[in-house]
Amino acid sequence: MDGATTVPEVTENEEIAPSERPLTRVPLVLNRRSYGWITERIAGAVENRAPRWWWVAFAVTAGIAGFGLFCLGYQISTGVGTWGLNHPVGWAWDITNFVFWIGIGHAGTLISAILYLLRQKWRTSINRSAEAMTLFAVICAAIFPGIHVGRVWMAWYLAPLPNNYGIWPNFRSPLMWDVFAVSTYFTVSVLFWYTGLIPDLATLRDRATSKIKKFLYGIFAVGWRGSNRHWRHYEMAYLLLAGISTPLVLSVHSVVSFDFATSILPTWHTTIFPPYFVAGAIFGGFAMVLTLMLPARALFKLHDIITLQHIDKMAKIILLTGSIVSYAYLMEFFMAWYSGNQYERFAFWNRVLGPYWWYWWVGMLFCNALSPQLFWFRWCRRNVYVVYFVCMCVNAGMWFERFIIIVGGLHRDFLPSSWGLFIPTWVDIWTFIGTHGIFLSLFLLFIRFLPMIAMSEVKIVLPESDVHRHDPIAVTEKEHA
Amino acid sequence: MVAGVSPAGEETLAADTAAATKPIRKGARMRTPSGHKVYAIAAEYSSASELYEAAKRVRDAGFKRWDVFSPFPIHGMDEAMGLGKSWLSAVVLIGGITGLLTAVTLEFGPSWLIYPVIVHGKPFNWATVPEFFPIMFELTVLFAAFSAFFANLIMNGLPRWHHPIFNWDRFARATNDGFFLAIEARDPRFSEMETHDLLVETGGLHITIVHEED
Known part of the structure; x- marks a missing residue:
């Protein structure tokens, strides 16, 4: 981070006593950083030599990713039998992992689209990396249904391609909706992410020292020159992409939940699923955003850009969505009782006391329902270690939740003679761990080659960027002077 | 220089x-x-x-x-x-409508007319039309997003080499x-x-x- 000013590197106590500035807000970028400092700090992370920890981390994650890819190859060449799937549990870790990963993606779109529409300016510090996380999570998610079809070379059947077999996709099937929802989601997320990246790629192009870098960043920056005639259309395109991504992100996890809700299985056949899944997706996704951002913030010394205020706000969203999810858990139990349906009642007793009892007690109750309640306390929201602990709980808890929903609904069939448990094989386990390797490797490559924070957007929230001087800080300081 | x-x-x-x-x-x-x-x-x-x-x-x-x-x-x-206000929104509206019409054609054409295969005994009548909505929505969003992206580039005269x-x-x-x-x-x-x-x-x-x- 050469070129940075001599202002102290790390500042945790950004608190401005409320009595001193009654009408001011705590600034989003601390220590009155300049535009140049922001460029230097964020672009510097890409331009400087890779730190040693990066190589170590990348070697480990790439190794895990490689083994995960080997497992995929083994599964494809040998058959779905390498997974522990059998009657009655025909969906287990694969679909659990799919829902887990696709849910994680949702936080990125929430931050980039919904918070943009709601004019939450603090999103600018985290939206770029959260959107990148979305893309990588959707890539990991898409692997599972893709290979779960068994014969991946027949996956083109999913597409409405004219063919001489007279086969045509059933557009009224939730699984077909899923294909369209997830592929649209990925495509739109890429377009949105790339649109936001163009001005920052131009920054990297203008700062590039080697010809190759200048050429490559120049290609992807498409000749951006910061013209206001361009910003005018750019901002409209950005606003509209945010506007259409908002219903899209809500639709994607709703459609995922339809895979279950339109079936007739106890615990699956329920109308609460779409909002419950969407809230859970945002809940789990925010935990993953923090899981990635807290180390990145510390390692790249981004404390002035990703402040405790940002962490505090994300913790509040985790608390809100965690509480919505907990309410949904309670309501499921209530409806099981209220429906009077013996299969439904049995399924929920089985969830708490059956063979997978500890998944519920640890995963759903402790990790998802109870641990985020710590965020009622300001001290917990602003202590990065507590936040990290809760995020880890939520990451694990959301995986357990999906497992309980999927396997919990399947392992006790209507006839006791058809009961069975799911036991994962090593291929199951390593494919899942492998997707973590893919996810983290892609994220490490991202922070190495692309600006992890949207420089052009963070610059907007500086007080001097407001030409109308509405900013209370600027006004106050003028008055003091 | x-x-x-x-x-x-x-x-x-x-x-x-x-x-x-x-x-x-x-x-x-x-x-x-x-x-x-x-x-x-x-x-x-x-x-x-x-x-x-x-x-x-x-x-x-x-x-x-x-x-x-x-x-x-x-x-x-x-x-x-x-x-004035950017007219990019008009392009996106046209894109979205194109997406919707594409989905209507893509779904109803084959499912209703060309390959009317009955799956799971589900009949073809007006009561089943809502089940075609999710894909109509998705394609509307997809086409609108592509139009926003490409309209932003084309209206700005980008990509431009120099x-x-x-x-x-x-x-x-x-x-x-x-x-x-x-x-x-x-x-x-x-x-x-x-x-x-x-x-x-x-x-x-x-x-x-x-x-x-x-």
Whole structure:
């Protein structure tokens, strides 16, 4: 981070006593950083030599990713039998992992689209990396249904391609909706992410020292020159992409939940699923955003850009969505009782006391329902270690939740003679761990080659960027002077 | 690069005019004494607010072919430049409607007419129409997003390999912390002295002429 000013590197106590500035807000970028400092700090992370920890981390994650890819190859060449799937549990870790990963993606779109529409300016510090996380999570998610079809070379059947077999996709099937929802989601997320990246790629192009870098960043920056005639259309395109991504992100996890809700299985056949899944997706996704951002913030010394205020706000969203999810858990139990349906009642007793009892007690109750309640306390929201602990709980808890929903609904069939448990094989386990390797490797490559924070957007929230001087800080300081 | 003749590496138009042996002509074919085609007169401003105020002056002076450059979109600059609302939204609306119609054709055509295969005993009647809605929604979003993305590029004339403004070496800061204003020589109101004076009056720094080619 050469070129940075001599202002102290790390500042945790950004608190401005409320009595001193009654009408001011705590600034989003601390220590009155300049535009140049922001460029230097964020672009510097890409331009400087890779730190040693990066190589170590990348070697480990790439190794895990490689083994995960080997497992995929083994599964494809040998058959779905390498997974522990059998009657009655025909969906287990694969679909659990799919829902887990696709849910994680949702936080990125929430931050980039919904918070943009709601004019939450603090999103600018985290939206770029959260959107990148979305893309990588959707890539990991898409692997599972893709290979779960068994014969991946027949996956083109999913597409409405004219063919001489007279086969045509059933557009009224939730699984077909899923294909369209997830592929649209990925495509739109890429377009949105790339649109936001163009001005920052131009920054990297203008700062590039080697010809190759200048050429490559120049290609992807498409000749951006910061013209206001361009910003005018750019901002409209950005606003509209945010506007259409908002219903899209809500639709994607709703459609995922339809895979279950339109079936007739106890615990699956329920109308609460779409909002419950969407809230859970945002809940789990925010935990993953923090899981990635807290180390990145510390390692790249981004404390002035990703402040405790940002962490505090994300913790509040985790608390809100965690509480919505907990309410949904309670309501499921209530409806099981209220429906009077013996299969439904049995399924929920089985969830708490059956063979997978500890998944519920640890995963759903402790990790998802109870641990985020710590965020009622300001001290917990602003202590990065507590936040990290809760995020880890939520990451694990959301995986357990999906497992309980999927396997919990399947392992006790209507006839006791058809009961069975799911036991994962090593291929199951390593494919899942492998997707973590893919996810983290892609994220490490991202922070190495692309600006992890949207420089052009963070610059907007500086007080001097407001030409109308509405900013209370600027006004106050003028008055003091 | 600007063909710098002064020690500061910047060739101002005033200096040019003084050294000129033949008068500089108006319009797009204007050349510097050293024979370079002139693209624009450009100035740098020290802050977003100064650029904003300068833009209002240039707008009121009646210029049409000019632009401001900043590392981030400046709120209110569209009005300060006299630009209206972007019509990109109309393109996106058309894109979205195209997506919806594509989905309607894609779904109903084969499912209802070409391959009416009954799956799971589900009948084909109007009561099942809502089950076609999710894919209609998804394709509406998909097409709208593609139109927003490509309209943004096409309406801005991008991708573009090079632009004369990049000939100014200071301009690299436009994507970092520099605020620039350029008035093109093609503008009918462009005049070497008055335009220069206008930029001086608005507080422009490093006022220079930018060449059309390297």
